[in-house]
Amino acid sequence: MGMKKYMLQLVFTMVLLLAMEPVSAQNYTTHAVKDGETLKSISQKYRVTPYSILQANKEIKSASDVKENTILIIPLNGKAEDTKNEAKPDKPKQEELKPIRFTRHRVRRKETLFGLTQKYEITEEQLKRYNTRLYSETLDKGMVLQIPVFPEVDPNEEKELDFEIYTVQPKETRWSIAHKYGISVDSLLVLNPELDKNTNYLAAGEELKLPRPKGDSLKEQKTEVFTSYTVPPKMTLYSLGREYGIPTDSIVRLNPEIMKAGGLKEGMVVRLPKKKSQAGIVNTDNFVFYEVKPKQNIFRITQNLKITREELFRLNPALENGLKAGMVLKLPKEKAEGLEVKNALVLDKINLVDSINVENKPQLVFMLPFRLDKVNLNDTQRAEELIKNRRDLALSLGFYTGAMVALDSIKKLGVSVNVKTYDTQLDQAKVKEILFRESLTGVDAVIGPLAAGPLDEVAVQAKTKNIPVVAPIASDSKLSHSNVFFSVPRDAVLRDKMLAYMEKIHTDENVVIIADSTHQVAHDSILSKFPAAQIAKVIDNKSLHLDRFLIQLSNEKENWVFLETDQPNMVASVTSILNSANTSSVTATNNPQEKVNVRMFTTSFNGAFEHEAVSKTHLSNLKFTYPSFYKESADDTFTRAYMKKYNGLLPDRYAIRGFDVTMDVLLKLAYKKNLFETSKYIGLTEYAGNGFDYLNDWTSGYFNRACYIMEYDNLTIKEVEINDSKSNL
Template identity: 25%
Template sequence: MVKKIFILSALIGFLGLSAQKTHTVAPKETPYGISKQYGITIDELYQLNPSKKEGGLKIGDVITVSKSGSQPKTSTPKATPVSAVTNNGKTGFITLQPKQTIYGITKQYKISEADLRKLNPDLDSHTKIGDKIILPLENIEKYAGSTPTAVVQTTTTTTTTEKPAEVKTVTKTETASPDKGLYVVQAKDNYYKISRQFNLTQKQLFALNPGLESAGLKPGEAIRVSGSDSVASSSNSIKVEDNSQSTTTSAPVTKTVSSQNTASNVTYTATSTFTEDDFVTYTVQSGDTMFSIMNRFNVTLDQLISLNPNLSDGLKAGMTLKIKKQDPMYSKKSGDVLSVVLMLPFGFDANDAKYRTLSMDFLTGAKLAAERNAKTGQKLDIKVVDAGNETTFKNSLSQINPDNTDLIVGPFFKSSVLEVLKFVNDKKIPVVAPFANSEDLFDYSNLIIIETENSVYSDRIVKEVSQVYKDQKIYIVADNSKANANAIKAGLEKSLSKANVIIVNSSNEIQLENNMMTGQSVPVIAVLADDDETAGSAFASKVIALGKQTEGVKAFSMFYNPSFEKNVDDLSKASLVYLMDRKINYDGDFEKEILADYKAKYCKSPSKYAVIGFDVMNDMLTRENKKGEIFKQIGKSQTQLATKFEFVKAKPNGAYINNGYRVVRLMQ
């Protein structure tokens, strides 16, 4: 009987021991962290492991964490009231590191201590290294820097749902091997953007993803950006967990993606064409400007933007920028390398985005032209400079080295062009003004003016009207300044001594008169001298109406208007003649090639200012020789994508001005 009792007692003791849950201590684990993990207090942990209260924990120790054999708590955590500290409801946590303090965390992650304690109710002086501190996700993403693993979770509260929680693992790899990785397509991605991000050609991208070209990009779809099956990993990662709080608790379901019949966690791998040795990082400080950063690190605006695309949204304190490393010593380039400075009014330093989109578009066209010429063997060194606005422009001049510059394209504004001309006066560096055109600029022999002078257009209109004049009354629709209208009137009165020329403010003022003998309406000549789009549309409507009342109405316009192409048949009855500084011949082989190259590079058709950027840069580069002697070929007539260039001297020993334009005739 005694033997049976002993056996029964031993069995009960064994069952009691087997019911206990144990945990093996891992590196960096603390009593506080372990107790949190298993839902017990530190006192309860020490009661289960009395020897550890005095001796402490060691890596590899097996400790008891539960008498009942319960698993670590996996029930859905209570929703933390984060609305006061985070806008999107997403939080994450950082792992407390040695020497980190509550004060240090509030400073680094830009959060008040009160808000920090709202997210971490148990935060107190007993917090230990390795503990997890909850923070708003956006603060972690902005300010974590090199802080180790940060886990992100959504803490939105919803009603009962049967849908299990979803877990997505996202790994950002800063220096992944270029022959590894998958990438998940984002909403605004395109072929060009992805190819450039992963240093691929579009052909290589399509080869890695058969069927992608015909199927197109779909947000959320994982595509291959290298030839390896393996996915690059990183020690610094952000794990994203979308946890729906509900009354029904479900086990988390991990989203997977299948690639070549191998399922794996979806991994976003961001690679760069630069290695860690190619660039350094810099955190933007309060008071920093684009200009000061470029000066400090001796980089160009183009280099800065190419490494930091988010700069298109503006410069903000706290941003981490990648800065391309420069050679320690600057040396002037020699030989046959053409050094070009492109000055565009991005307005980053001036916080003026008025011309930023225009500048970005101009830059895309200019870069396409530069790449095209480089393929033919031309050696180029192109530096992009933020010209700011007219108020801050002088600051940008320090970015130009007059001793090592062969051509300056830009700036846009007349006052800025004058400043550049004065700055390079001794060197006589050729300066190209894409838009500025004024008599103030005509005295500079090293200036090339792209915009055709309005007097050239008005002279041509006088010539065209004179050829069809048969005693008709001539109406000229003027803009507010009336400068163009007055020039045309003066020219017509000189050419046609008895002409009856009337300047009006609106197309509605153009009237037909009746012949007193026949009672029929007498045709008139209508001239548009206003480049306003609304005025042009009204002019077209009036000419069409006049043409329906009588035959023989003639119409002329100094400027192009979109309504002209929309009403070709009706305006042809008035034999409309209009002038254009730019027009693309979509049937030309050269034009087709350029448009195709632009679309392949940027996944869209070029805007007006992208076309101008290409035309200006391509025309200038094709006139250059290895010595930078652009003026030797300045007299050659050239037609680019949309613009005709015919340069003449504005005055003896003065600037060159473009007199090229197109005459469009609508014939019945």
């Protein structure tokens, strides 16, 4: 019977469709496909055929194309059939309002039921429900009644929110969209549970479920400027909605002829709301955003954000209804000067040392190549030679000794840490063996390994347990690892920092570029900032065409010479030539005003500049300036602690890095035991010689942006102050 009934319904529906006159009205609605829904289940819900849905949605070729978040146009066939054999759908029951408590009332003379309902703001039915004798008795003086007290209901609150599907535009963020719709970021995540909680990533073109703003329906739009639009070839409703920033169902309601024609057709002239001026668009090009914290007030916010109350209210009219925790406020981008900003979000200054929660007990794992398979601890001389000659061993031991000082330091602050250490032996197979044998369950962070292969292996397995991995010396990976924190900045970050600094201080200096063929990217980047720069001729990637180069130097302006190479001999040769030019007069008159004034720079500092063949005196004379992810340690507290622990031994660069990386991880875990979460709200942190400011590059991982501009001065290396934001430490 069931199959016969289904076939009869199908035939009846088809007859109705075929018999329908061309002038008869056809109604449509839209449906956002939810997880688990199919073409058949949707057709049954709206009591239409799957075929009719496919006909109304030409871009849907088959049932398999109906996927979550797809917007379908549903043809409606008027009132549903009311047959005796078909059960009517149950009307949804209105949720019964329950009292939160009761109060007592003794009836006085001349009081009435109506008067009591007005006094206590309840209905007569509610009064009788909790005083059943009133169904059969009249109200008498002396009666004691039970008065229900119901929770307060906001009269402005909509009982049923109307939602729309919003398409993310380029350069929009979670905060800008939350501000636009007047909701908190937490509410945005609740409405869109598919969004990753560990990142702030939004892709242009991504669709979000959002509450439709009041007054957004066509009936409520009192004044709207429309424009005519001729549909070009291959244009779809989705593409058109994205281009004009309006939902597809709004386009259909404005242009019912779209459905009559079976969809959007080439050459069709449709009516659309006029595009808004680009100046009014709220995105990261124009604004930064701030999320209101609990217990904050307007005065504190205006002081912290350096903005007047009047301007704050003008930019954020919703403040007229009161300040609420979770609100997203927008600020002009120029107001971000001097503030800590990450992903267009203004961060609060958080002192990590003062924010320690001693209840947090971090679980830490170190995975470093100590090469115990190579070192014979009984042969001291041989062991010392290995440490001296093997960079991986020297780096691991130096890093780990610094990390141990960090563990001592965090312990003094009252934080207990559980540590496990493994020797990776610089071997991927060994790492697999360790991971097979030892469980990472409960681990809060893994520091290491050093090499790319072992690092990839650990990252993949740690990702399954949502564990962050901190790479001690890597700046990138060939594979994408969303859970890896690369603690060394990328070359591009260092280069951009250097060029931004030089562009800021440049006036009329004569710029000359010396770059070998392996540094073409640096060459092009410098030239893009300084288009008038002269290019020096390099012979066989080894030496300068000297005569031609000397002509390029100016004796009227200061000369800025960029040297981009990783060849020690070339660095030694060029620095010698520049130093000679810098200290010799151009003419025999020895007039100081005619001397050549040269400074040397690089955007890609590497080991060639530290080679023993390169004169430190020459570098100092040239005020050699370069970008670096580390600086000379000026932290006497760390140095003293290290020397005390290791019998007077001074910490090297690796030990300083071990302390800094480990201390950064431990302090963040002591603040909140989730490194992914803290990375959203903690900006720049600085320690003995290294800084950390991680930016989430979505699926590729977290990349450190903290770096310094260093300069040789009187045979010492000092940091150049460029007025960046201060550390959160």
